[in-house]
Amino acid sequence: MAAIPSPDERSVQVAPAAPPYRGRTYSEFKLGDRFGATVVVSAEHLSVTAGLIGDFNPLHVDTTFAAQSRFGGRILHGVMTSALMSAPFGNLVAGTAIGYLEHNARFFAPVAAGDTLDVEWTVVELLPKPAKGCGIVVADCEARNQRGELVATAVGKMLVADSRG
Numbered sequence: 411m412a413a414i415p416s417p418d419e420r421s422v423q424v425a426p427a428a429p430p431y432r433g434r435t436y437s438e439f440k441l442g443d444r445f446g447a448t449v450v451v452s453a454e455h456l457s458v459t460a461g462l463i464g465d466f467n468p469l470h471v472d473t474t475f476a477a478q479s480r481f482g483g484r485i486l487h488g489v490m491t492s493a494l495m496s497a498p499f500g501n502l503v504a505g506t507a508i509g510y511l512e513h514n515a516r517f518f519a520p521v522a523a524g525d526t527l528d529v530e531w532t533v534v535e536l537l538p539k540p541a542k543g544c545g546i547v548v549a550d551c552e553a554r555n556q557r558g559e560l561v562a563t564a565v566g567k568m569l570v571a572d573s574r575g
Contacts, residue, residue, distance in 0.1 A: 443532070484523065
């Protein structure tokens, strides 16, 4: 097993992808690589998500109802928290990703408008597929709010090409 670099050596803050797409290739990943992003959750995240996925549970869309709930206000859909978590992985391999094979998330605390999510992924396994010119990058993720509370974890598996283009 390869040595895991210190967080300062392999940590990357991932920006949204833009042309020309020069995503990281499979062979550029190393065990222990860390990457992530920070996102501020807005009220628009809550409203748009409800319309996109068709989940109009009052905890997400009704300010009065949600204010009287155990959460004290509207909360973000778990699926959107999960999507915000996966974005840095997708952006890091923009142009080299073949497919996001798996995403398994667990939720521990609510996320609300105004929260700042710090998302960090760590590469935990690399599964080469040389006959196909690619490999699977397996990474663990943690998302913490502005108070440092763990709100969610995830495991993701991304099939990544070993060359660009």
